Every structure is written in C-alpha cells, then in structure tokens.
Amino acid sequence: xxxxxxxxxxxxxxxxxxxxxxxxxxxxxxxxxxxxxxxxxxxxxxxxxxxxxxxxxxxxxxxxxxxxxxxxxxxxxxx
Amino acid sequence: xxxxxxxxxxxxxxxxxxxxxxxxxxxxxxxxxxxxxxxxxxxxxxxxxxxxxxxxxxxxxxxxxxxxxxxxxxxxxxxxxxxxxxxxxxxxxxxxxxxxxxxxxxxxxxxxxxxxxxxxxxxxxxxxxxxxxxxxxxxxxxxxxxxxxxxxxxxxxxxxxxxxxxxxxxxxxxxxxxxxxxxxxxxxxxxxxxxxxxxxxxxxxxxx
Numbered sequence: 001x002x003x004x005x006x007x008x009x010x011x012x013x014x015x016x017x018x019x020x021x022x023x024x025x026x027x028x029x030x031x032x033x034x035x036x037x038x039x040x041x042x043x044x045x046x047x048x049x050x051x052x053x054x055x056x057x058x059x060x061x062x063x064x065x066x067x068x069x070x071x072x073x074x075x076x077x078x079x
Numbered sequence: 080x081x082x083x084x085x086x087x088x089x090x091x092x093x094x095x096x097x098x099x100x101x102x103x104x105x106x107x108x109x110x111x112x113x114x115x116x117x118x119x120x121x122x123x124x125x126x127x128x129x130x131x132x133x134x135x136x137x138x139x140x141x142x143x144x145x146x147x148x149x150x151x152x153x154x155x156x157x158x159x160x161x162x163x164x165x166x167x168x169x170x171x172x173x174x175x176x177x178x179x180x181x182x183x184x185x186x187x188x189x190x191x192x193x194x195x196x197x198x199x200x201x202x203x204x205x206x207x208x209x210x211x212x213x214x215x216x217x218x219x220x221x222x223x224x225x226x227x228x229x230x231x232x233x234x235x236x237x238x239x240x241x242x243x244x245x246x247x248x249x250x251x252x253x254x255x256x257x258x259x260x261x262x263x264x265x266x267x268x269x270x271x272x273x274x275x276x277x278x279x280x281x282x283x284x285x286x287x
Contacts, residue, residue, distance in 0.1 A: 067170035
C-alpha cells in the first residue's frame with residue numbers, strides 16, 4: 001500500500017517488510033525484539049514527518065491517544 | 080448520534096487474522112482507501128501499540144458537498160494487540176470535518192471460543208454530525224454508507240486472508256452472504272420500528 005507521500009514509498013515498504021517478518025516471529029516465538037526494525041522505521045519516519053509538515057497537518061490531533069483512555073466511546077446501554 | 084453494532088466470524092485463526100490485518104490494503108474492495116502509513120509503534124509487556132494514518136476518498140451525495148470541499152479524509156487508526164489474551168482492538172476516527180460528520184469505529188478481534196480455528200470480530204460504530212438543520216440527514220446517510228462499506232471491509236479482508244492462507248480458510252460461503260442479507264432486511268424492518276435516535280443493531284450490508 002502506498003504512503004501518504006509517494007516519495008516515502010520505498011522506505012515505507014522496507015519498514016513494512018521488516019515489521020511483518022518480526023510480527024511472525026512475535027506470534028510464533030514471542031520474539032519481543034521489535035528494535036530490529038529501528039533503522040527502517042527511522043528512515044521511513046524522517047520522510048513521512050517531513051511530508052506531513054509540508055501538508056501542514058495538525059500533529060496534536062494525530063498524537064492524541066483515545067483507545068484505552070477515558071475518551072473512548074462506549075456502546076449505549078441495551079434497551 | 081447513531082450507534083451501530085455487528086459481529087462477524089472469520090474462518091481463520093486469530094494468528095492468521097491479525098497477520099492479515101497489517102496487509103489488509105490494497106484489496107479488490109478497498110478502492111476508496113488511498114494510502115496507509117504507520118505513525119508510531121511500540122511494544123510494552125507483550126502488547127503491541129500501533130497508530131496508523133489512512134487516507135480515504137469520502138464520497139458524498141450532491142446535497143452534502145456544500146459542507147465538505149476536500150473529499151479526501153484522513154483516518155487515525157489506533158490498535159492494541161494483546162498477545163497474552165489474544166485480542167486485537169482497533170479504534171478509528173476521522174481527522175478534520177468531524178463536526179460535519181464524525182465516524183468512530185471500534186473492532187475487537189478475538190478467538191472464537193466455540194471453534195479455535197475461527198475469529199470473532201465485534202464491530203461498534205458511532206456516527207455523529209452537528210451541522211445545523213442537516214445533522215440528522217447526514218447521520219442517516221453516514222450510517223447507510225457505513226453499513227455498505229462495512230460489508231466491503233469484511234469481504235475485502237476475507238479476500239486478503241484467502242490469498243495468504245489459501246488452503247486453510249474457506250471463501251466466504253454463499254449461505255453466509257444470503258444469511259446476512261436476510262439478517263439485514265430483518266434488521267432494517269426492526270430499525271423502522273425502533274426509535275430513530277436509539278441504538279441500532281444490524282449486520283454489515285453486503286455490497287450489491
């Protein structure tokens with residue numbers, strides 16, 4: 001799948017590939033060493049964050065965590 | 080605010096479903112999804128926290144266009160994958176235009192306790208609009224579109240899972256489709272009879 005900025009595609013796909021390999025080891029062998037993809041992630045993020053800045057995206061909205069917090073929506077009570 | 084809830088069974092193990100989750104796009108049903116990026120990812124005590132940004136086209140009926148100029152909408156998808164308890168919870172919301180229409184979706188993927196080779200996905204969605212005079216119409220439109228896209232999401236995800244695990248799972252069987260159609264019309268009839276603003280339970284609408 002393409003990145004938000006096409007110029008980040010190569011870095012993104014390198015990272016995705018590294019992550020997916022690690023994820024298989026995580027499921028099968030409980031390999032918790034996600035750091036193996038740090039270099040790929042850093043390169044990808046450098047490109048992506050620059051592209052997001054150029055688009056003037058509001059980072060605050062992106063950084064906010066909702067899941068697992070009080071702000072998470074709850075289903076209405078059953079009737 | 081409108082509320083929607085649905086449960087889907089995937090004929091794949093939880094390990095397979097969560098592996099497929101990261102490769103869900105593109106698929107033949109996801110032409111409205113344009114891009115996908117990982118913004119952050121962290122592993123804490125066997126829980127994987129991920130935040131992704133998706134961009135999607137946001138097709139609106141003619142009368143809705145006056146409220147939204149830019150038709151590409153950005154979606155934030157947070158997820159927590161708990162390896163210990165074998166759950167994956169995803170929480171998505173749109174960024175920008177959220178006063179026009181906000182769609183929040185929470186999906187929890189867990190092992191089917193009756194059949195460990197299957198995975199249950201419980202989907203909840205909240206659709207809101209605070210456009211003066213049009214809020215209710217936009218909510219109804221948003222709900223209908225969500226139900227339609229929801230069926231696409233399921234069949235698109237099944238397509239990806241079948242590509243990854245062709246010998247394991249079965250294609251979405253015919254009877255499931257017609258079954259959910261029946262459930263949909265039942266649900267639609269039921270929906271007519273319940274209060275318009277009340278909680279709304281229905282099944283994902285298959286794409287016609």
